[in-house]
Amino acid sequence: MSLVVFTSLLFITSVIAGFLGSLTGLGGGVVIVPVLALLFKVDIRYAIGASLVSVIATSSGAAVAYVREGLSNIRIGMFLEVATTLGALLGAYLTAKVSTHWIAMVFGVVLLYSAVSSFRQKSDNVSPEPKQANALAERLELKGSYPGPNGPEPYIAQRVPLGFGIMFGAGTLSGLLGIGSGAVKVLAMDQAMKLPFKVSTTTSNFMIGVTAAASAGIYLSRGYIDPTIAMPVMLGVLAGSLFGTHILVKTRVKTLKNVFALVIVALGVEMIYSGIAGKI
């Protein structure tokens, strides 16, 4: 295959991945790695290197839009980034220790989880009764207020150590697989720490870039970031996701989301199979 054909195919695939990823809130990285590994037969280490770079781009790109809404909480984000960046260091370290078969299998499981989590009820944790006081969250200033229908609704984080622990795991997955692991980050904030859903998703997006940067240095030094693969992937995912965030406000995406979730399930099964069969 000639250079221009290969690069164009990668670019177009990445635009689609970025577009669907932002439309469904699953992120582009989670599909680009299996597609590169399974369809383009690119070694999974190059694939996760290119994906990680595109994750930084989309997180920073989308943050611009989210910050305007004023929903993300920089203190909660920064506090939890201590956990995610340390986790990311561990994950990036593990990529050299763990065989690619295992990476493929773990990736497959994460894909299946992501597909399932995209169907979870997105009920908000803003409850009418005041939240229980939480001494640790109070001390760490892990609170804020959320624009509700009846004026600002105050919120405060619950179960801080549990949330911090899950965030460490999210960081490890991000460093191991080159993905944003937004689904796990949202799980930590929304389910464990009982933060409002909108605050969880926007703060999660904000954290993804910093988490990815923590493994990027290690990836770079190991040669996982190949410029000729990362270039079309990063530009494509960025373009696709910016387009996706633009469309998001205007369209109903239920059918598209279902289709995309099925694609992710198929990729997840294929990744697990390829890992077990030793093909990746």
Next chain:
Amino acid sequence: MSKPTDQDVDISVAAMLRIGITLAATVVFAGGVLYLRHPWATTPNYSHFQGAGRSLSTVSGIGGGLIHFHPQSVIQFGLLLLIATPVARVVLCIIGFARQKDRLYVLVSSVVLLVLIYSLSKGAR
């Protein structure tokens, strides 16, 4: 000067992020154009991992290729700018928290910055 609110910090961070990714994407794109000068060359085989060479996996190596406008070094430099963007965001947050006299969060953000610097120093040799 009055203390900046969280919203002020957020806005300066957003502006910085916008500049960072625009710059990074432009440099990566320019490198891509250079790279496709010989569009019909055969694509290297990526199914066997060899790893990007030293000239593309260290900051000094990338800098060395950049002054000769090696296409891959230009792309890699753009990616370095991209990686630097979230680092700059953390630095801006430290400044914002310092101006708010929030010592606890100056400390928390500094820990995050140290972890980032540690990781990047791996690639800086």
